[in-house]
Each structure stands twice: as structure tokens, then as C-alpha cells.
Amino acid sequence: MKRLHLIGAICLCLALFGLVAPSPAYGYHTNFQQQWCNLPTSSGFGDMPGWRRQASINYGTTPIGIPPETGGKGGYQWGGGCWDSDGMDDSPGDPPGDPNTGGEGGDCSGFTFKTWALRGSAGETGGFRGYDIYKNIHGPYTASSFQTGDNSGFGPMTKSRADMADAFASSSHIGIVYSRTTSNTDVILQAKSESEGTLMKTETYRGNSSYNGVRRKNWTEVDPGVEVAGVPVRI
């Protein structure tokens, strides 16, 4: 009888704890940011004079996981900018539009801000500032300000010339060019939405009139793909 009481008590506590414990299926406060972000070890890693297109994509693919070919995707957090590299959305189902849900991921503009290593204040001039993936920073720019802005950090560009690590921005969304396809679409690296997360997906933003071309200024190299390959090999 006593054993039955003990087992019953354990089961009761398990059940009660299960009911109140927030889980991705039943609640949205996963406290990802509180647990993992802005810790002493996750401060920015300072000026990044060598930040180039490739470095930007190297960094921007981290939310998608290890390796991206296996189909991972990162989280999306409206107003956020902190993620890990496990290729999972650790806080799925957050109510969109609420920056206080504390979930994993950036939103589209926050993700672009960190991936482009822009400086933290609007109007800051020149250079690049790297941010640890666990540094929860969104930056001052919205998709709309990327779409129309021309400042020291980024500016408009012709869409047909957009290449790897350039971006397409509308009034509500921005995504970074990862590669082009034989159908003339683009694989876009983006924090797409709460439901889809941060991922790579083929898109038609290049030709869509809602989107403008945006280029990070001061890239330290010429556009990719312009080099002529060496002496041709005859087959």
C-alpha cells in the first residue's frame, strides 16, 4: 500500500510537471535567449576587417546546422538575433510579431544585419563588426530600411547583377543570395518566417517587382565569378 502511495506520488508529480513545463508542443516560452544568449562568452568578436562575401555566408549558414545538406533549419524569432548551430528550431511556434518570446533565431533583418556584420548603430561608418552567434542583437535596420536605404553600410544595386552574399529586400522581407540555378532562380539564405525558420530555399525575388537589390558596402573583393579561368583544357 505504501509503495502504491509512493508510486502514485511520483506519477502525480511527473504528470503535474509535464502539464506545466513549457514544451514546443504546448507553449512558446522556451527561454532560449535567457539560457544561451548574451553570456560573457558570447560577446561580439569585434572589428572584422577581413569580412568578405565568403565569410558572410560561412557565418550565415550556421543556423542551418551540420551539415546543411541534411536538411536542418534554424529558428526564427521576430526582433531577435541569437541562434545556435544545431540545425533545429529550438523554439518553434512563437507567436509572430512579439520580440519578447525569447526564442531562437533572428528575423530576416536581424539575420542579415549579423550575417553582413554591420555596425550596431544606424549611420555608423565603415568597417565590419562580427557578432557571436549567441550575441542577441538585431541591429537598427528593418527589411524596409534595407530595401530603400543608402548609407555607409549598404545601398541599392541592380538586381540582375546580384551575386553571392548580395540581397533582395522588400518592404517586409530580406534574403541573402547563396547561389543561382539553371532555372535562373536563386537559392536564398534567409530567416523566412516563424513557420519556416531560417533556411535556404529557392526563390524568385530577383525578378519580383516587390524586391530591390541591396549590396553590403565595402566588400573587400571584386564580384565573384568575374575571373577568367586559366588556360582551357582541350578535350
Place this chain on the structure above:
Amino acid sequence: MLHRIPGGKRLTKRFAAVLAAMTVGAGLGIAIFQPSLSGSAPQEATPQLLIEHRPPRLPATTADPVVFSYQTFCPWAHPETSAPCKPTGRLEVRTSASEPVRSITLNDVGEGRFNASVVLATTSSLEYRAVFVDENSGLRKTLPPKGFDRVTMMPSTTHTISLGEHEFGRTTDPTETVISGGWGKGIGQFGLDAGSEQATIGPAAFTVGADGALVIADQVNGRLLLKPAAGELATLPVAQLGLTRDVVFDGLGNLTLLNMPNRGTPVVSTLSAAGALLGNHSLSQAIPEVMAVTAAGTFVQTHPSSLWEKVPMPGGASSFSGGLPLDDQRQLVLDASNEEVRVAVTTATGVERAWRITSATTLGEVQLARVSGDTLDLVVRAYAEQPTKQAEFVYLRVAGDTVTKRFNMPAVEWAETSALSQFELGVGGLYQTRSTPDGFSIVRFALSTSDERILP
């Protein structure tokens, strides 16, 4: 201070035992539910190497070398704790599967870019793949991951069609609006996921059945919608497996779905007309572009290889090809750029027929390319950025080198579909999705006299 009551000691012992049990239970609860409280533990990226490549599938002239360009990436999270990779690459080429492989060193041109150029002097086609090795980690990657891609020279018999300068604003009205509805979750509505700092997402894709019925992947609402040729919109009673990116009818009347699971590569699911699950197949690559059904089976084009992966019969193995297999002998190969669209029907021995569609206006994506006999049906985007941003779609039917039908359609795309899912050819003509802040619709353009009648 505890008040003494009769039997209090026994109660205290019981209380203590229950308290202990509750403590154990709570501890177990914390252990069991901790992951949902905290998310997963942070992980540092292990060494990895990504390769990107846009295949030069249809070079146009023998005089110009074919340039093979690759971009490598080494994802990392922190420069101090992540060792950058140091890839080297080579191109492996062969003129056919029975010929020996020749290795060509890819030139490292900086920023992770590699390239090589090849002149096809003695052959009109070439099979190739790239092999990269990270010298730091020893990681080895090939692209394509399985098999070889193919370069096929466009023949001298290629039909060249010039679209000239696109005249924006001269669009054709559709024959009918097949279906329309507002945004929402109700019957007759379509799901919308929209807001600031995110994409505006609507229905992902649709397909047209042999009887003119439409099936629409209402991804935001997690449902499939059926619009019978004669009848009202209804929800198909099927359990979905994640976000549905594409949907097609196969030749047997079954529905095939391209689903994105929460984690893992895309899954192709085949359902009977009644909604019963007939089979699942996980694709080998993570980024799907479009799904197609031909006489040769069901195929999905995926990246980074850009190959078409055949969805095998249960128990069978996947196969991969650069072109979309039309039947056992022929493939439809597409190679589109800002300036022109190249389409070829290739065989094992060469090119059966080919087209070059050139344009003075910048071209966007090829939404649709179908070949039947000597006829090509094509839908391609034309867009301009100056003086104002404009985008329209051009429909083209070409028989040989003669354009037999051509008209323009507006791009009405306020909410996203999947990338190449705005158009479908089917009974009754050409179908197009349209979306505005007010709602979603599918319109139909008759392509022949027999299409002119309104479907029942």
C-alpha cells in the same frame, strides 16, 4: 512548529515519504522535460565544406571554352574556435561512362572560388563532377554527390527565337478565373502567413487533374484543397507530413506531394485519390526546387547539384540526371540566364532538338518548360528595374522555329508560392496563380479553340 495529533508520528513519516517521492518525481520531471525548457545545448559547428555550382549544361558554341565555376564555403560560428577549412579541388571529366576519367586541377582564385575551363574540341558532350578535399579536416566532398553531370553542346540545328524588347503593360486577359477566395482558414479561403520582417507566404503550389480538377497546397493552413471541375472547394482528408512545397498528379490519378519535414531532407509522398498514403521517399538533397511527372516517373530537382532525382518505386534506388527524363531515351535540359533560355531534348547520342530564346529585356526564372514532339511551351519572366520596377510573364509556344502563340501575363504575386509553382499546363490550357492583399486566385488561359469552352 508541528501540532501533535493522534497518530502524528505515523502521518509525519507518511508525509516525509510522500515528500521524498514528490522530490524524486520532480527530479525525474526536470530530467525528462529539461530539453523543452532550455532548448538544446549550444553546439559548435564541426568541420564542414559546402560546394555551390551552377552547371553549364548547354554551351552554345564550340569556340568558347566551357567554364566550370565552384564556390566553397566553410561554415563556422566563431573565428577563434572554428578552424577555417582549406579546400583544394579537381574536376573529373569523361566523354562517356565507358571512357576513362581525366582529372583537371581546379584553379583557386580566392574567396573559396575555384574554376577551370574546357574546350570541347573532339566531343559534343562531356560528363563531369568536382571533387574537393579540405586539407585541414580531411573532409571530402563531391558535386554532384552521386553520379556525374553532363555538358551538351547546342547543335547547329538549334532554333533561335528572339523575344526582342518586352513591351510591359500589354497583357492578355485570362479566359476565366477558375477559383478565388480571401485569406483565412475557413472554407473557400486560403492561408496567409504575413507580417513585418518575414516573407509573405500563401498557397505553395497547385496541380491540374485530367478532368480539370485543381488540387491546391494550402501550406499555411496545413491542408490540401480540391476544386473539382464541377463543384465547390473542399478539403482533402489527408494527413500531411510537414510543409507541402509542391503537388502533382501522376499519370495514374494519384497525388504526389513534396513535403518539408521539420528536420531532414524533403519527403515525396504518394497518395491515392482517396487520400491513402501509398509511399514515402526521402530525397538525397535538402533544397528542392520543383517536382515533375513524366512518362519516365516522378522527379524532383534539388540543390546544390541541380540534378533531377527520380523517386523510385518502393524498394528501388534513386537515379540522378542533369535533364528531366521524358521517357527512357530522352531528357529535357534547361539552362537559363538573364539574357536567354536554352532548352534541349537530349538523347544518349546527342541532341534531338534545341531552342535558344533570347531577349533584349532581362529575363527572370523559367516558370514552365514543356516539350511535346516538335513543340515547346515556355513561360519565362521578363523584368525591368528602370525607370520603374516591372515584371510580367511571357508565354511562348514554338513549333520548330515558328512562334505559334505568344502573349504576356501580369505578375500578380503579392504572396509567395514555391519558386516555380505559379503556372501549370493542363486540360483547358495554361493556369496561373495570382495573389493580392485581398486574396488568392487561379486563372486560366485557353491555348487552343478547344480550350475556349469553359470547363464544367
